[in-house]
Amino acid sequence: GAVVSQHPSRVICKSGTSVKIECRSLDFQATTMFWYRQFPKQSLMLMATSNEGSKATYEQGVEKDKFLINHASLTLSTLTVTSAHPEDSSFYICSARGGTGNGAFFGQGTRLTVV
Amino acid sequence: SQKIEQNSEALNIQEGKTATLTCNYTNYSPAYLQWYRQDPGRGPVFLLLIRENEKEKRKERLKVTFDTTLKQSLFHITASQPADSATYLCALGNYGGSQGNLIFGKGTKLSVKP
Numbered sequence: 001g002a003v004v005s006q007h008p009s010r011v012i013c014k015s016g017t018s019v020k021i022e023c024r025s026l027d028f029q030a031t032t033m034f035w036y037r038q039f040p041k042q043s044l045m046l047m048a049t050s051n052e053g054s055k056a057t058y059e060q061g062v063e064k065d066k067f068l069i070n071h072a073s074l075t076l077s078t079l080t081v082t083s084a085h086p087e088d089s090s091f092y093i094c095s096a097r098g099g100t101g102n103g104a105f106f107g108q109g110t111r112l113t114v115v
Numbered sequence: 116s117q118k119i120e121q122n123s124e125a126l127n128i129q130e131g132k133t134a135t136l137t138c139n140y141t142n143y144s145p146a147y148l149q150w151y152r153q154d155p156g157r158g159p160v161f162l163l164l165i166r167e168n169e170k171e172k173r174k175e176r177l178k179v180t181f182d183t184t185l186k187q188s189l190f191h192i193t194a195s196q197p198a199d200s201a202t203y204l205c206a207l208g209n210y211g212g213s214q215g216n217l218i219f220g221k222g223t224k225l226s227v228k229p
Contacts, residue, residue, distance in 0.1 A: 006158070041124070043204070043219040044159070093158045103149050103161025104217065111156060 002028045004096050006107025013084055013114055021079045021110045023094030029074035030096035034104070035067075038091045050077040084114040117143040119207060121220040128195055129228055136190040136223045138205035143218070145207035148181055148188050153202045153222065162203075163190075195227045 003026040013019050023033055031052045036044040048069055049057040056069035068080040081088055095106040122137045138148070147166045151159035165172045165181045165188070172179050178191040192199050202222040209216055 004158075009156075041221065043119075043221045046217075091156075095158070103151065103164055104159075106151075106158030106160070109156065109158040 002026075002096065002105045004030075004094065004105045004107045006094055006110055008110060009108055010111045011113070013112070015085055015114055016083055018080055018082045019084055019112060021081075021092055021094075021112075023077045023079070023096075023107050025075045025096050025105075028096075030077075031074060032097050033071060033077040034095045034097075035069065035077075035079050036093045036095065038093060038109075044093065047079075052077075081112065084112070086114045088112065089114045117141070117207075117218055119143070119205065119218050119220045121203075121205060121223045123223045124221070125224045125226065127226045127228065130195060130197060132195055134192040134195045134199070134225055134227070136203050136205075136225065138188040138190065138220055140186050140207055140218075143186075143207060144183075144209075146209040147207075148179075149206045149208065149217070150177075150179060150188075150190050151204040151206065153204055155202075159204055192225075195225075197227050197229050200225055200227050 005024045005026055007022045011019055033050040035047045037047050038044050046059050047062045050069045050071040052071045052074050058064045066082055071077040091109050091111055093109040095104040119140045128134050149164045150162045153159045163179045165179045167183050176193045180189045202224045204222045205220045206217045
């Protein structure tokens with residue numbers, strides 16, 4: 001099956017710094033990738049849709065200037081959390097479209113802790 | 116607003132028994148429903164998809180039902196094993212839109228005791 005690789009799996013950063021998370025489709029081309037955030041015991045919440053070669057589409061309430069998304073190639077999308085604050089601490093997950101009749105392929109997730 | 120509920124936050128069963136997880140939804144007419152498995156600190160892994168015109172789907176020890184009248188899906192794991200212990204998520208979606216239209220439940224944490 002298709003593989004989506006996400007890196008890093010864990011990151012701890014200081015308040016005010018920026019963190020970049022990478023999401024790669026290893027054996028297929030993904031024109032669209034999705035970024036989710038998940039708080040403990042909560043459901044996955046879609047943050048934004050990343051489109052190759054164009055601007056990302058953000059969900060309501062998600063600050064586009066804080067969560068920068070770049071989808072420069074068909075196999076790589078990045079999410080940069082800028083000026084991170086402790087409340088940004090969460091589990092961030094990317095996914096790629098699985099096609100009609102298929103489920104979504106998710107990355108391993110990134111545990112971000114802002115101290 | 117659209118709402119999806121997995122009725123149990125946690126479910127504990129004995130090895131060998133059948134685990135049954137429930138997913139209910141309101142204010143939505145999905146074209147399909149999916150079930151995922153999520154282990155701690157990991158991303159979800161796709162298990163099964165069932166379409167609105169399908170009543171039941173099976174895959175090995177897994178069985179999913181979909182009742183669009185009751186707005187409910189049941190997810191069964193037969194002959195459960197400790198390795199089945201994980202959080203199971205249901206998700207609703209429609210064709211024509213992006214996969215970002217998937218709406219996820221909070222999940223049910225299944226613990227299978229030996």
